[in-house]
Amino acid sequence: MKVQDTVQPAKGAPTARSAKPKSKWGRLWSDVVRDKYLYVLALPGILFFIIFKYIPITNLVIAFQEYSPYFGVLGSPWVGFEHFARFFSNNDFWMLLRNTLAISFLSLIFFFPAPIILSLMLNEVRSSLYKRTIQSLVYIPHFLSWVLIYGLTYLMFSQSEGLFNKWLVSMNWETIDILSNPNYFWGMLTAQSIWKEIGWGTIIFLAAIAGVDPQLYEAAVMDGAGRLRRMWHVTLPAMRNVILILLILRLGTILDTGFEQIYLMMNAAVTNVAEVFDTYVYRVGIRQGEFSYSTAIGLFKSIVGVIMVVTANKLARRYGEDSLY
Missing domain, CATH: 1.10.3720.10 (MetI-like)
Incomplete structure (x- = not known):
């Protein structure tokens, strides 16, 4: 009788299902978990740039408006490049x-x-x-x-x-x-x-x-x-x-x-x-x-x-x- 040898996977070795590559967000989360203390250390600087650098970018549209604090960004009238023309002239x-x-x-x-x-x-x-x-x-x-x-x-x-x-x-x-x-x-x-x-x-x-x-x-x-x-x-x-x-x-x-x-x-x-x-x-x-x-x-x-x-x-x-x- 011919007996076919079978090779059992070693304990803890990844199977075909577990070897499935992680998604982009999965790899990102793994990196965050691995370096969590470094991210905590960088958190004050990240918050500073978000609050004082990136959020104010959204208000740059008032350069193309006749901005009024009463009407706000959404209610102020648009004037296009009028302020730039005034500045350059x-x-x-x-x-x-x-x-x-x-x-x-x-x-x-x-x-x-x-x-x-x-x-x-x-x-x-x-x-x-x-x-x-x-x-x-x-x-x-x-x-x-x-x-x-x-x-x-x-x-x-x-x-x-x-x-x-x-x-x-x-x-x-x-x-x-x-x-x-x-x-x-x-x-x-x-x-x-x-x-x-x-x-x-x-x-x-x-x-x-x-x-x-x-x-x-x-x-x-x-x-x-x-x-x-x-x-x-x-x-x-x-x-x-x-x-x-x-x-x-x-x-x-x-x-x-x-x-x-x-x-x-x-x-x-x-x-x-x-x-x-x-x-x-x-x-x-x-x-x-x-x-x-x-x-x-x-x-x-x-x-x-x-x-x-x-x-x-x-x-x-x-x-x-x-x-x-």
Whole structure:
């Protein structure tokens, strides 16, 4: 008699029915259950973006309406692109564009490279105690409010009470009205931003430098490379991807110069060079109640930011560099 051997599946092995692949939502739920504590940790940030970033997007339609709080979004009449046409034909548009781009480009040229240079310098410090001390000192200004920084700026550069002008008087020189001189305004804003954020900006660059293989430095030393050569050929290439991604993100905010700093530093003497899109939106939208008009301005800024990010990202991909997506 011929006996046919049968192979029994091992205990716990998946059968044909249990081996059925999970659906997309099933895999997503499995990932959520597996990493539940990470999602709980990220929940405050997720809620912040949902409440303050994504939900307000639904109200951008008022840029195409003559919005009235009484009638609401659904009852306000539609006016199409009337507010955009009014904004682009306004004489203030070119002044706002000039000031915003000038401040952004100065920040891009001087402020953006500053944390990179400081990170390279800190990486060359051999004493860990000295290095940590410097890092702690340059981190502190980040936690100061712009109100306090404006107060310090006033105490330093006020024409009547500033320490700088008192020193000029003690040297028998004439005082300089820095805070009310339009020629110094853009430079003052850039210097404030560098002083406040240069230390905080080094965190991500120092993290990138920490991932460099020490053998690369050893090989460079064996080839006779000095410190400058090692920074140029080893450290900077390791930071290139991070620098490029941050640059792409920075280009997306080229029309976003920040409201608080400029509003505090602004005065009647420098309004012509200080008024930017953010302060203009506050003055027109909040103080004068033109909500639809100010929303149109904000939407214009967002569209320009998206175009800049997409363009920079495509250029990075075309030349074989890392990109956002």
